[in-house]
Amino acid sequence: MNVDETELPGLGVRKDFITASGRRIGVVELREGETELFVSTWDDPDTCQASIPLTADEAAALGNLLGGQHIAMRLAEAHKEIPGIVTRQFSITADSPFQNQPMGKAQIRTRSGVSIVAIMREGEVVPSPAPDVVLHTGDLLVAVGTQEGLDSAAAILRNG
């Protein structure tokens, strides 16, 4: 993938690429730490159809969604042979009882039999996280387990 980087003096840096469908898509990393997400129009690749300002948290959350989808699909592919095993993603919201707590405190595996195989954070993957990894708002946990186990894991993460 060929990502173009262009300096925007006084504003920040633009990073973009052309998708297979012919749209230019990318972000502008602004000086103030905010991110502008943009997609070009279909008839004029020079201009933007949408230019959406994102806060640092929102950008991280979006990065997790995009990256998380990819990981989850690969995991689902890997577990296809084992009947009854499902992959699901849980996001840590601002009102989660475990935000800013080590993950081990939730005791997800002991209580629901579900394994957290990865954490998506700010567009990066933390593979097989240890129990002492501290959870933050916007983190996306990739979990593997049975349907019932995942339901109870979701309840644990929501209600404590």
Add this chain to the structure above:
Amino acid sequence: MDPLALTLIELGAVVFCLGLLARLASRIGMSPIPLYLIGGLGFGAGGIVKLDGMHEFAHLSGEIGVILLLLMLGLEYTASELVTGLRRSWQAGIVDLVLNFVPGAAVALLLGWGLVGAIVMGGVTYISSSGIAAKVITDLGRIGNRETPVVLAILVFEDLTMAVYLPILTAILAGVGFLGGLQTVGIALAVVTVVLLVALKHGHRVSQAVHSENSEVFLLNVLGLALLVAGLASALQVSAAVGAFMLGIAISGATAHNATRILEPLRDLFAAIFFVAFGLNTDPSTIPPVLLFALLLALLTAATKMLTGIWAAKRAGIAMPGRFRAGAALIARGEFSIVIAGLAVTSGAVPRELAALATAYVLLMAVIGPLAARFVEPVVKTIRRPRRPALAEAR
């Protein structure tokens, strides 16, 4: 009345009115600069209300306003951005300079204002408002557009040109001869080069020297240093504003970001007073006689900026609509045109009508610029669209 009380009342009333004007400007989504100028015209010589008590304060505050405007402009850019910008866009920058300096200079000569007047008016019509352009680009969601780096590169070139132009202007206005002028140009070029080199290699040290976790200490450090450097530059005849600009360039990274944040309210206040002070010194009755020339210049230099943008964007491989967007984004003139005219008028080396022409011109351009940027796209599209069916029929 006690003169102090009078000054305070006048100053308070003016600043309060500026607040109302700024609110009006943000309500209709335009730059407040034209409204400040109109406010100044209303208060000043020959205006509705005559304010004498605050004259001295307004003058000094205006000077500080110019220093802060240029300091913050320098803070926006890092030295490496300036150097790469210069390398990438010097051709476009020179086209821009020639196309937009000549109309102003020609009109000044036509009006019989001599060579000095021509150099001043050329500067007024040359320099785009980077403030208005940046606002237009963000407001219209064009940050991600492909023509935006082209526009920004031209603005960077213009700002660097100011660092050489302002000292020359200061020298010419001070009435030094040809040799003296050459000397000043030499000093200015040397200073710009040295500062760029120092900023590239040791920018972090300059930043460290002013940096402080305590925002009070930091504010006093930056402001004190800026005034000191500006004063020294002024003593060397290199123009106070340029000294502040170069200091801004030398400060970089997180320190520059923090300095911008902390100085912004001060800049807003003092720059507003600067625009008012400029208006105060302009007699509104001198405007109608030059209005026709202002209109002519406005149309002419809107067209030349458009051409500049189209040329530069075409070179960068931008398609037709983007070329027009680039041109239109450059049209607005604002703060720096007034800074140039202000320098000239204060020195007394140019006729007072120049202030009137510059005021009328900037009033027009600060309004036309953003409007042109907003409506250029639909206009280009409607003009281009009907052609295709017509061609198809011909076939």
